[in-house]
Amino acid sequence: MATRNLVIGMMFLLQTVFGILGNFSLVYHFLFLYFTGRRFRPADLIVSHMTLANLLVIFSKGVSETMTAFGLKLFLNDIGDVSIGTTCLLSVFQVIVISPRDSRWAELKVKCPQYIGTCSILCWILNMMLNILVPFHITEKRIKANITKKMDYGYCYTVFYCKITESLSLLLVLFHDGFCLVLMVWASCSMVFKLHSHNKC
Template sequence: MASRDLAIGVVCLSQTVVGLLGNFSLLCHYLFLYFTGCRLRSTDLIVEHLIVANFLSLLSKGVPQTMAALGLIHFLNDIGCKLVFYVHRVGRGVSINTTCLLSVFQVITISPRNSRWAELKEKAPKYIGFSIFLCWILHMMLNIVVLLYVTGKWSNTNITMKKDLGYCSGEGNNEISVSLCVPMLSIPDVFCVGLMLWASGSMVFILFRHKQQVQHIRKNHLSPRSSPESRATHSILVLVSTFVSSYILSCLFQVCIVLSDNPGILLVNTSALISVCFPTVCPFILMSRVSREHRLCFAWIKITKSPKSIINV
């Protein structure tokens, strides 16, 4: 095994293990809060589905890519390749949608009561579950097309038209399929990224205007700590900026793979590393906000000394 392949395998393995442990720890934290009587916020449902999408992305991309980088090439048959790529695409799509939904919901949450979003403040939480359900259904239907263009390396059908994707093979460039499938799969993602950028800009504007309005209050020796809404907004802004950066890089590499008749193994491995970057980093960005909620919840339970006491964190 070449030293370069070994290095890529070690990086893939480390990235996958760290990402799985981070998402598992965050999921256990939410389960612990739930079973100890803490009432979770509306956005926590979005975060929980984001964690599930991260798990799917890491297991379907990080694990097989690690095995391939360490020298195990022919470990998936035709059905296995189709399933792995399909699960990864669904997890990636739901991750995009839930991050977008989280940022839009946070804009509605922190918007002033006299703004045009005032009517949505009470209505928005009621539609979160339905919106997440639509995200899963949409991407499960859209990405069925992936099953048609990914095969295992053991398959002998159209072998001259295949391109090497590491541990699987893909159909070679076809102008008709590219012109139909690429827009169908990319338009929803581009729309969500644009919506995230708009939501991030709106959050920055709202926080800046709020800071100017309360500047004279802070001079009167009040607590300089920001509100829970502001801290949550800051963490979501970091989350969105991290996602958009990794998404743009991932798209650039995927475009190169799609347009190339025979993409190099280094290009395929680099694209895989970038594609699981966000699922790896995501739980650690959210953990600071969740840890504050943990302390607030148990501080309230300790003060009230009542097992029935709950707090909306």
């Protein structure tokens, strides 16, 4: 094994191990709150959804990338990003929560906690709809068909059968991710501005 692959494999392994440990500690925390009957804060629901999304990413992408970096490539068969949406939701929620009571967010600040569950479920549904075609375009490495338009991930291929479907999928994912990114940047800037103006008072 080349030194470069070993270094990449170790980096993926460390990220995967620390990601699993960190997210499982959050799962333990939420289970502890649940079984002791303690009250969940509104942001806890968003963080629990983000934890689940992170674990799904780690187990589906992190483990496979780590195994590929260490040279194991033929371990998946054909059936083998809620995270950005949930992070965006958490950012917007934090902006609303830290806004002053006399701001234009005051009314929304009171209603916000009761809509967190619905918004989190909508994030999951939207991501499932965006990624519903992914299983139809992934094929394992052992298939030796002569496919000209494919992307190699090391452990599987993404096969593009139709240019229109490929372009439409790419456009929808870019729009979704771009929209979430713009909202997160706006929320982060708003929080910095609010906290800065609060410190000046």
